[in-house]
């Protein structure tokens with residue numbers, strides 16, 4: 001400290017003027033997004049030394065408990081914003097700590113609370129009584145012109161606050177924030193929306209009050225594209241039946257067929273016949289989409305089941321989540337409660353597909369970082385599509401592929417992934433009659449009612465267990481949950497013996513037959529249900545005969 005250069009009198013004068021700041025203790029709550037979860041962190045700060053000549057903020061402030069690069073950038077933004085209001089220098093050295101320190105804090109959520117606590121430490125704002133400090137939670141990124149900017153993940157942050165706290169958020173975040181009023185006991189919270197830093201400064205000077213956003217009428221806007229109606233898809237009756245089974249029992253599905261026969265359209269249409277989302281599910285998806293920065297505007301709520309079509313060039317990280325600077329949920333999490341669609345399945349890199357294994361098995365994905373491990377939900381239904389051969393026309397005169405090329409192409413399918421696929425269906429080229437048939441809307445609505453009825457039977461069946469749908473019945477419990485009639489069981493055993501299939505396929509046959517019986521509103525599985533299930537579980541697969549089919553009995 002080059003304080004000796006200052007005359008004794010000047011030093012004493014500054015100590016008299018600013019020394020009292022060293023006696024104050026400041027604390028302020030800040031909201032922050034950690035993975036997909038909102039976290040409230042406590043920012044502690046105090047002035048530790050009087051400066052004989054005031055300094056710009058980055059030279060006067062030390063921040064601990066936050067990623068260093070992020071803290072430096074925050075200070076530069078705060079310095080620019082405060083300069084606009086003529087508060088460009090600090091008369092004291094300030095130490096700031098963000099606690100708990102073990103929680104890695106990055107990004108720009110903390111700009112606004114940091115700016116306010118620095119002003120308190122430097123005496124620009126009055127010291128808050130300790131009893132009041134905990135009443136506020138502040139969130140927001142600062143722009144260089146003093147504007148308070150919208151941040152991702154605000155719903156999750158709002159949910160982490162206590163109902164008696166006032167949450168101060170950027171304008172442009174308040175409608176999403178207001179969705180917490182949908183949670184029990186949260187109707188009476190307080191949310192203030194601010195667009196400029198000086199509004200918050202004036203509030204803490206006692207010169208201004210805020211309106212409570214929750215007292216206003218909040219309009220919400222549905223987010224998500226409406227899936228295509230089944231009535232718009234011509235022909236393909238068997239593929240449509242497989243799509244219905246997929247939606248009704250949560251069975252993963254593989255379409256095989258030539259290009260241009262509507263594999264992608266069918267996959268998209270499945271998202272539309274899944275049961276309607278409950279309010280809790282809508283909020284869960286909105287939280288995920290907000291945290292991932294996917295919502296285009298404030299006040300959007302996810303009301304449609306997600307349909308995420310993934311291209312085969314996708315990186316493993318984009319598929320399952322990750323990122324070095326900023327943690328992003330992957331497509332598997334964005335497809336949570338909906339459909340993940342992989343077109344041209346054999347074109348995917350093997351290690352990319354292998355990365356789907358954990359999500360498919362557990363319905364969640366854990367991403368480990370240096371400081372923490374994050375677990376994201378990803379209970380999606382997988383729909384995949386592929387051509388039967390490289391040219392796409394295997395089995396017809398148009399096919400130009402050699403038998404070796406076809407075999408090689410089909411061998412590229414990952415065995416572990418095929419093991420998770422219950423239904424396989426081949427699409428047929430449309431007949432002339434089908435090609436010129438009329439399309440009608442409204443089929444999706446009818447199919448969804450069937451799916452919802454079949455799902456209601458499953459909900460009753462699996463009450464008190466962790467099983468969500470027929471596709472998830474564990475291997476050891478098949479006969480407990482798939483009740484056959486005596487004739488049905490006899491028939492099931494016969495089919496299994498005839499086809500000489502592995503235990504895995506045997507179980508799969510029962511699960512799919514269970515879903516068909518549910519759609520038929522039948523408590524027991526009857527012979528026709530078994531035969532119908534065999535169409536999708538055994539017959540198609542044997543015709544197509546990919547290399548992975550020759551699995552040894554488990």
Ligand SMILES: [Zn+2]
Pocket residue numbers: 389390391392393394399400401
């Ligand atoms: Zn071919």
